[in-house]
Amino acid sequence: MKTWNFGIVGAGLIADFHAKAIADIPNAKLVGCCDIVSARAKELADKNNCQAFESYEELLKSDDVDIVTIATPSGAHMEPTIAAAEAGKHVMCEKPLDVTLERIDAMTEAHEKSGTRLGGIFPYRFNDSQTVLREAINSGRFGVITYAGIYVPWWRTDEYYKDSWHGTWKLDGGGALMNLSIHMVDMLCDVMPPIESLQAYTGTLGHKIEAEDTAAAVLRYTNGALGVIYGTTASYPGRFRRFEITGTKGTVIQVENSFTVWQFAEEKPEDEEIRRKYGQIEGGGGVADPAAITHDNHTRNFKAFLDSLESGKDFWISGAEARKAVEVILAIYKSTKEQTQVKLN
Incomplete structure (x- = not known):
């Protein structure tokens, strides 16, 4: 069974939920993270025994990373998402995908062009x-x-x-x-x-x-x-x-x-x-x-994304679906x- 290696972009509150969700999936592993505040990235990396990168550009250069999760502020989702597509990485992006339809469409188009997957994160769907x-x-x-x-x-x-x-x-x-x-x-x-x-x-x-x-x-x-x-x-x-x-x-x-x-x-x-x-x-x-929630449905959300990659089927919460x-x-x-x-x- 293939192990899917994850990198997290952004090391704020929601990144901790991503890290816990990844840890709960047998064929997933967190290998790196980054944040514009290096101390936050180091804290998250130390907690999860992974590498802290100086920037998302450096993280995306790593051949170890298969999938990137985006946990930055909402209006800063597009840039790392498009960069990940250009680097051949799949992306799971927190809600909202971004803050304008134009930016979301650019993200979707970048992954369609590269042949990678862009998936949205809406944990309530998995209750x-x-x-x-x-x-x-x-x-x-x-x-x-x-x-x-x-x-x-x-x-x-x-x-x-x-x-x-x-x-x-x-x-x-x-x-x-x-x-x-x-x-x-x-x-x-x-x-x-x-x-x-x-x-x-x-x-x-x-x-x-x-x-x-x-x-x-x-x-x-x-x-x-x-x-x-x-x-x-x-x-x-x-x-x-x-x-x-x-x-x-x-x-x-x-x-x-x-x-x-x-x-x-x-x-x-x-x-x-x-x-x-x-x-x-x-x-x-x-x-x-905002911290008083569990990560259980994030785990289900991430697992469903991996299942779609392994089966070749469309992911339920595609970029187009998360755009709605x-x-x-x-x-x-x-x-x-x-x-x-x-x-x-």
Whole structure:
């Protein structure tokens, strides 16, 4: 069995999750990392018994590296991703892929040209409860779906925004939506038809930052269903994220990784077991502390990427797929700026 050697670009908080995920995969090994702050790279390297490189350019010169994970600030994803493609390395890139569609498209094109793979990181897709929900939607159990909405009422302290990039347009690409609620926006992109149009408002109400800390949008999907996106980092003390979907034959409310409502007009034998298995609220990480999450679904995300490389099949969260959530969030920003409805599809 081939061992896939990883290098991590960026040695901040999320890089530690990448390192733990790689360590959990039997045929994966972390061989190097880098950061613009050399002390951070050394700390991560020492912790994981790998080499600290002076720059991503030096890391990419290493023949030992097969796959690069991008863990830099969001607006600095494109440059190392394109450089990796030119060096013949596959890439797994943190959300969002980058902060503009133009930069994302350049990343995708670079990997298409080089024949390497670009994969996105959206760990929520790998929750067991998400798989169960996806199957219920795809099998038509909701009848005519009339509504699907997400709610991310999180809290971040002022200290969170005191670094050089969080909440800035250049490096964060936005605020509550682009950095945090994007996980749940991706959930809509995963399980629902495309969003046809939206109308939105955003505000910077609880923090002194460039971008929004509160946003709300009303959606219409291409199947005619309606929906809502609500995301904030100004909701003390931070509450569980929530996904609601309803139709003419069923309703599900997912809170964190659990179901508080799982009800269908046509009951199936497995429904009671689903309610029992997923009835207790599990999760809660991230509502107020960005470090208070596990790396388990990062591991699943990375493992799925390796499986796609070994099988030759397309990776589920390709560059084009990971682009969708960014497109929706940028449409929300456009709707707010222009005070108008924005059409996407």
